[in-house]
Amino acid sequence: MAVIEAHNLVVEFPIYSFTGHRSFKKSLLNLATGGILAKDAANRVVVRALDNLNFEFHEGDRVGLIGNNGSGKTTLLQVLAGIYEPTMGDLKVDGRITSMLGITLGMDAEVTGVENIYLRGQLMGLSRRQIDAMVDDIADFAGIGDFLNLPMRTYSSGMAMRLAFAVATSVDADIILMDEWLSVGDAEFVQKAKAKLTQMVGKARLVVIASHNHAMIKDQCNIILTLEHGKIVSTERTDSLS
Amino acid sequence: MTVPTGSKFALDLNKAKLDLRGGLDRASLWWSLAWQDTKQRYRRSFLGPFWITVSTGVLVGAMGPLYGALLGQDVASYLQHLAISLIIWFFISAVINEAGSAFVGAEGYIKQVALPLSVHVFRLLAKNVVMLAHNAVIIVLVLIFLPPAHWGDVWLFPFGLLLVLGNLFWIALLLAVLSARFRDIPQLVTNIVQVAFFLSPIIWKADMLSQKNRFVADFNPLYHFIEVIRAPLLGEPVHAISWIVTSGFLVFGSVAAFLIFARFRARVPYWL
Numbered sequence: 001m002a003v004i005e006a007h008n009l010v011v012e013f014p015i016y017s018f019t020g021h022r023s024f025k026k027s028l029l030n031l032a033t034g035g036i037l038a039k040d041a042a043n044r045v046v047v048r049a050l051d052n053l054n055f056e057f058h059e060g061d062r063v064g065l066i067g068n069n070g071s072g073k074t075t076l077l078q079v080l081a082g083i084y085e086p087t088m089g090d091l092k093v094d095g096r097i098t099s100m101l102g103i104t105l106g107m108d109a110e111v112t113g114v115e116n117i118y119l120r121g122q123l124m125g126l127s128r129r130q131i132d133a134m135v136d137d138i139a140d141f142a143g144i145g146d147f148l149n150l151p152m153r154t155y156s157s158g159m160a161m162r163l164a165f166a167v168a169t170s171v172d173a174d175i176i177l178m179d180e181w182l183s184v185g186d187a188e189f190v191q192k193a194k195a196k197l198t199q200m201v202g203k204a205r206l207v208v209i210a211s212h213n214h215a216m217i218k219d220q221c222n223i224i225l226t227l228e229h230g231k232i233v234s235t236e237r238t239d240s241l242s
Numbered sequence: 243m244t245v246p247t248g249s250k251f252a253l254d255l256n257k258a259k260l261d262l263r264g265g266l267d268r269a270s271l272w273w274s275l276a277w278q279d280t281k282q283r284y285r286r287s288f289l290g291p292f293w294i295t296v297s298t299g300v301l302v303g304a305m306g307p308l309y310g311a312l313l314g315q316d317v318a319s320y321l322q323h324l325a326i327s328l329i330i331w332f333f334i335s336a337v338i339n340e341a342g343s344a345f346v347g348a349e350g351y352i353k354q355v356a357l358p359l360s361v362h363v364f365r366l367l368a369k370n371v372v373m374l375a376h377n378a379v380i381i382v383l384v385l386i387f388l389p390p391a392h393w394g395d396v397w398l399f400p401f402g403l404l405l406v407l408g409n410l411f412w413i414a415l416l417l418a419v420l421s422a423r424f425r426d427i428p429q430l431v432t433n434i435v436q437v438a439f440f441l442s443p444i445i446w447k448a449d450m451l452s453q454k455n456r457f458v459a460d461f462n463p464l465y466h467f468i469e470v471i472r473a474p475l476l477g478e479p480v481h482a483i484s485w486i487v488t489s490g491f492l493v494f495g496s497v498a499a500f501l502i503f504a505r506f507r508a509r510v511p512y513w514l
Binding site: 013014016078083084087097101105110111123124128 | 251268271350352356
């Protein structure tokens, strides 16, 4: 049974501020990058970010999304995450989603690292009690020592990223959505982060990663979708991956 | 190039219901965020959020005697009236004014995590309840030093507050959705709220109006919103009409806001 299934999935963004500017519209339509610009039935300008996508991902799949800027990778992740509901078509997602889009979201520079663990954890759907049980492990993994009790504004950006990464990867994930393979911190932490991420990805039922790093995608994924102007232009399966 | 399109967005009562329920389930999240909002404003200041209390106290202390005298009122009873009215007004007006940015201001959240949209509306209400709680210190002080003539109806106060909270929820939900699409709405709302301050019995009292002019208060729903909270605290009877108006608004407003939310909920992230 498919974990994620899409039929004729379309996502269109209405652009209200441009209606009426016909010439501007025309020049926009000729743009080379981004989704397809079009007019809908009500004659509004819309950007068709995802255009009639059909796919099925199954238990154990590791899906890599590649494509140029504006090809629809992030939008696709956002649709899978439930942020945008499809404009047309159907999408079925069976399972609990952990989206790692923007892992620093909700973190506040003025409060301590510990408080940020709670803020961020709650945003990911954890209860305070669940976080109580995890906070030591997270602190340990972040490895920022006593800075944890200081406001985050005293952190270097690397330390802040470490903490964000530690929280984001602390949950057991069912379906993971990732925009770029996360690599943060200094050489030592990058190793640790990679191991953690690989472990997390290994345990998940399904993973979808968008990236510009083709080598990494080839290394980590058994399905590679190439997007161009919101369409899937090629689907590559390498079923040799365990 | 015209691509045939049609949108499948339609009235979806069930998903709207799930959104509201999901929002309620995440109470600890929006309380945390609301506290964060409050603390952030007063971070590293000595008094912290109690600046809210102090500034309201100063305002009431300065305005009370002056306007009491100007309006030819007994200063003690005017001060009571003014303190309670202003604080309730601050609460109501802040929720209505900020409702327009409940979704627009939470764009970062909405586009990165799939949370029920109602979380952002609850967060807004919670934040203003926190502010109200800080201001309530002044109401308590006023009631201790200038106790009302009788306390008979004070038990009605929580019911009045709940009715107003309910009303503010639908108003905020409605304004949040509409403002995501039409960015002029928050400006318009600010303008209306500003005028409403002067047209509502806050600085003045409804009974200062002559019979001929009573309609200025009676036809103002905000007057009734304020009255169901204020009158019990001042030891005055709440007129039946105030209960009827606030309850009626709650029922019809909630239905209308829910339908609009159910129709456009899925659209909101696209509008941001």
